[in-house]
Amino acid sequence: MTKVREGYVRPLDIKNGRVDLTHGSGGRAMVQLIEELFARHFANEWLAQGNDGALLPPAGGRLVMATDAHVVSPLFFPGGDIGCLSVHGTINDVAVMGATPLWLSASFILEEGFPLADLDRIVASMARASKEAGVPIVTGDTKVVEAGKADGVFITTTGVGMVPEDLTLSGDRARPGDVVLLSGSIGDHGMAIMATRENLGFAAPIVSDTAALHGLIAAMLATDAEIRCLRDPTRGGLATTINEIARQSGVGVMLDEAAIPVNGEVAAACEFLGLDPLYVANEGKLVAIVAAADADTVLAAMRAHPQGSRAALIGEVVADDHHFVQMTTGLGGRRIVDWLTGDQLPRIC
């Protein structure tokens, strides 16, 4: 009598196993990786359909779609990891369009030799972030490349959301007289990564602000205030985001340095590395351009939400043919806040 047990497959050794090329081959090993690792964490009715794509119900309005690739190094950092970052990043890109995020897809590029235990941690973190946000990961893909051809894991997520018929948020809607609101302190994510990378070893580690912002945004939109535009200042930091809006809208912006919140340890780390927090990435902050008359209403709504407790009015939109972003410095002088030149912080997200 045969000892072969019908349909038995030895479970994946998540504790000690590593990704190998067969996990991307399309064969049994790949199916096993998907079932025992990805599907186990992400479990939802759309993934359970088991098809090449997810068949989704009608969303009932205009759709917003955004995609984001994540290549952050190191993969794990204080306050998060590439997994939750890849969920938050895309949810935020959808949410700043004014949309309610509904579904996500996730695509993984894995490097041969990557520990399955690390992959399991990352996928568990994605699943947690997706569950907390109420935005399921409904479809995905896995590829494996030879050792040395990638750096552990790269994750691309795509999000779809629905935006109400009467709402249009866009970077070209800022008008002179509007105010600039910021939801909290800047530079936390970028400096958390840099401090980890450079082993700065501060007594209290700098913690990434990575978070999904759609709850805060919903609270702001519920005020019915005249919000012209929302943006999350990720790569290139606050300075870059404000410059993008100024150019798109054909206006200038005057910022007030003293009003921009920067945590003490972030300021110290920036000082140490010769960086300007205005150019350092955030992953859980947003900038809002709002009609001046509604500034107080929106600010109050932001401050009432845990993610906006330190929200501040940091500047105003002005008429300027050069579309310069300028800033009154804490010293009392004036300067340009220019576009970022080069890239001081590669692979920050």
Place this chain on the structure above:
Amino acid sequence: MKYVDEFRDGKLAQGLAAAIAREARPERHYAFMEFCGGHTHAISRYGVTDLLPANVRMVHGPGCPVCVLPIGRIDMAIELALRHQAIVCSYGDCLRVPASDGLSLMKARSRGGDIRMVYSAADALKTAQDNPARQVAFFAIGFETTTPPTAVVVKQAAALGLKNFSVLCCHVLTPPAMHHILATRQPSDIAIDGFVGPAHVSTVIGSRPYEVFASDYRKPVVIAGFEPLDVMQAILMLLKQVNDGRAEIENEFTRAVTRDGNPKAQAIVAEVLELRDEFEWRGLGVMKKSALALRREYAEFDAERRFPLAYSVVPDNKACECGAILRGVKRPQDCAIFGTVCTPENPMGSCMVSSEGACAAHYTYGRYKQ
């Protein structure tokens, strides 16, 4: 942030600005050169000039290590990476400086050169230890501030018996450059009434080396820290000296600078490095006894001796005014290609690259004034 915010305080700045306005005599003009790029950067970033009266003008000096590096030296670093296949470790500032053949270290990287950005000389040494099968060259640039760390890693490499570590030494000295600026000044050039003296350089060399500028050239020098209030305090002290007819070396940066500097750092530099007979500076030309090279005892760590490397003089782009700007004869906005052909994204000259460069600082922080 403690110990930093105090030196950027807006209220104190207003008080200093008022004192400066009282001290500056309306009937005359004052021009002070801030030697260091660190000061140039602070002045632009914090908007210090907005707090100065119109008759007090700051002239940018040549104290930006990346800016004074001639093209030929960057070509050598690129050659180390591309031809000799060495890992070249460089400070981030140098990566985008334009070199010959449309290259820069950054562009050489995309052509396969293994060029790595480091924060310190120690990182370069560690790279050599981590890559025993590869040659690792440290592109050592800077004034007296970054020189002691270079000397330290050379000594460490010798103690470790490393056979794969070398230094492309491009360290330059501050006093010869100040001499040059004063000695070559033409009557048509804007007269310099005094200097805001280097901050970090002076922590190493002390204030003594500047005394000659007061005695021989009758120019006041006030050594100042790199914070905006330091600079404003120094400007006030310079105004007082000029108004009193004094030319002295004063030290605003007493929290870090003494007359004799850091003897330990000086000793280790003297042990490992020696004066070159001459060295070409961008903008200032060839200056005698103005730069350092590794001593013969440490020759095996000298990239210029380990590899067949030749220095060749490469002229700057004809339209580029970096030379005159570095001598404080022209301002960035006097250059025909400033902000048009030459921008931080596509720099033609080195002054547009480093954040300490006069052109980059003016472009990044001050160009709304035009």
